[in-house]
Amino acid sequence: MPGQLALVPDGPSDEPSDEPSDERSLARRAVAGDETAFEQLYHAHSSRVFALCLRMSGTRHQAAELTQDVFVHIWQRLGTWRGESALSSWIHRLTVNFVLSSVRSEQRRLKYETSEIGPQTPDADESTLILEASVKPKSVEDAIDIENAIAALPPGARTVFVLHDVEGYQHNEIATMTGTAEGTCRAQLHRARKLLMEALDR
């Protein structure tokens, strides 16, 4: 029996909105320009956004920049959140789309890079040990190994792996978000897992 890999999506599908009224109120105040309210929303959602940016970009430096960009973007777009989905789902989806757009833009830029600056691959120091000591999963060592193996994946494979195996998106959703064929997503995922296993076995 094949036995599907059982992963529980946490965030990708649009959850019905059961937003605490205080968060709705914070969002309304932030839309009206209240920076204190926005700061509270930042503290409530930044760890989730940063983790996603970190796993999709592979380095803490890029993740910190992307997190800044994402929250400035949220500030500008918060007025379009209509409360039909949970704010956390809306922010998650916006973050994924934003990072994917950034990756596409970065890939276009890299095509034109000369050897003087060179391709912006993750620094060796940054791509390793991206997990902070303050994070305490069940097995810290295993988690660090997996985080480092994810960070070392090539960008395309890393994106699909993070979206599918970490974030729980389905292939059809990833295909739509990345603008690629579903079959390509599947192939990227299997390749990513192969590279990940090779890295973990080393």
Place this chain on the structure above:
Amino acid sequence: MNTDHIDIETLSAYADGELKTPALARVEQHLARCSPCAAALARLRAAVAAAGALPRGMEPPPEVWGAIRSRLADARAAPNRPGRWWHNGWLAAAAAVILVVGTALLVPRGADKAKGAKLGVPQMPVVLASVEKNYAPTITELRETLNSQRAVLSPNTVKTLDRSLAVIDSAIAEASAALVADPASAALADMLAAYYERKVGFLKRATNLSSSM
């Protein structure tokens, strides 16, 4: 000894239930008699389960909020600095390109498209104007800083920076043109804002690079 093992990619497809007969039967038969492949499948499943169980959140560096607050202040200050960016030839040129492309797309090409349209009246979508307005002051400021620091950079670096900026600008122009054609598209608005964000981020990195030299 069985040397004809199943590759990890096939095991991965099997684990996801993607294999169909006869490949499925072949893999199942092989797994039943090949303990290394069965062990590899177990390791793969464990790794994927571990990836799915990774912590959902990680605290960003503390300075991130400060940087965001500073950028929000820049965005809020934008209306108080009207017209500055129009004095910058480079940005004015980029805006002109966007307006020309946008205008061309707005002019109806046939009778069907003319229905209900205001013929020949170019209108910049509100969201496009809003996005440009939000980013223009910051971009102008960074651009001015970078221009003042060009002397310390090598000609090759300057050339690379200009080329990279041209690529981002071309992406901005494309997204702007698409947004003019489809003003209601939230995805295009997001994409345009993302390109502007990349431009701000790139200019910041470039100014940091030159100021550290």
